[in-house]
Amino acid sequence: MNELEQQLLLEIADDELILGWRDSEWTGIAPLLEEDVAFSSIAQNEIGHARAFYELVARERGTTADGLAFDRSPDEYRCAQLVELRLLDWAQTIARHYLYEEADAIRLERLKQSDDPEIAGLAAKIDREEAYHRMHAQMWHDRLQDEPRYVAALEELRPLLNERREHTSELPELWEEMTMVRRSQPAGTKW
């Protein structure tokens, strides 16, 4: 796996990890019980996908998936600004979900064509799980597409989809929470 491929996989893994954390913030407080279940399940899947991509890169770099997920500093993450935001607004949450799943589908389709059979195989597996995320996003998009608040949220968030050069101030705040337990113990601790 060359450096460029590693960077691309890290980009995807970071997107999935950070979005997984943000999605999990709906656990217990979503406006509908059904959505509490849905976003919790989606979050779990996204973090599982992040772990699988981190594992491929970790092997190349002689580290571990946890090391890549939690031991880097916030400015080393390559995620898009879209996934960093703490959104406690339902229209914005669905807009992000829809924008992300659309873009992620295109990216996965490309990875499925990779010359590296491991990358192609993993992308194919992940894509089959993501099909359910896409259905969920599409269902909500169809329901909300004429709502002005939702339309405005799509407009507002779309530019953040490809903004990876700089991070928002929300990423370091999330990083503090996300790595707190791991940082509380010396490196190499068995959990």
Add this chain to the structure above:
Amino acid sequence: MVTEAQVWDALAEIPDPEIPVISLVDLGVVRAVNVEDGQVRVDFTPTFLGCPALEVMRDAMADQIRALGAEPQINVCLDDSWSTDRITPAGREKLRASGFAPPAPREAAAPTLVQLQSNAHRCPYCGSTETRLENIFGPTPCRSLRYCATCRQPFEQFKTI
């Protein structure tokens, strides 16, 4: 000296950590078993990547192989080799008997919302196809929630992947 057949039998005794009515062999996560010089290599193909049961399964397989007096090596396959089509016919029947509707067969294209919303899914309790989708997601990543209009019973439907 442990044989491959003994290893398969031993793995077939391990219940799925979340749905203990079926075994890991029924679930289709054991892709291959190889025995060489007292070492047993198991190719383990995970179900859903975010499933917290995966590590429990891996450790349970290792323990079971050690109990046979062999050294385990569990090789996790991060590829596209697990599908709900790998659940054995016996496993599907055990799921149904416990109130989990077994997954529909996998098709060439990914499942669609229209299919999920159709009434092609059978209630595991009364067999009626008058069932509707309540939620694409359920208590674990592998399940959806449906409701049977005939026996008025909600049930869990295995997702097809």
